[in-house]
Amino acid sequence: MQKNKIGIETVVKIIKKLYWLGLIGIAGSVFDIPILKLFYLFFLLAIIDFILSLIIVLRTESTDETINELKFLLQNLA
Numbered sequence: 001m002q003k004n005k006i007g008i009e010t011v012v013k014i015i016k017k018l019y020w021l022g023l024i025g026i027a028g029s030v031f032d033i034p035i036l037k038l039f040y041l042f043f044l045l046a047i048i049d050f051i052l053s054l055i056i057v058l059r060t061e062s063t064d065e066t067i068n069e070l071k072f073l074l075q076n077l078a
Contacts, residue, residue, distance in 0.1 A: 012052050019045035 022043035028036025057070055 008052055008056055015045045015049045018042055
């Protein structure tokens, strides 16, 4: 029996597509349609996307100098 595992990378790909629905919220503001203004909440997924992307970078084991510098920067910011 095979279990379906969704990795962080897959979740990030889905979130990157969904947070663009927040643009519908702008249309709701322009045309004054209250139900469309709820789509602004999809912009919150951009924050989650940023956090998950940072987790992916921190988990990456690489000898690439730019990734190592980014990890150092994130540790200093924390």
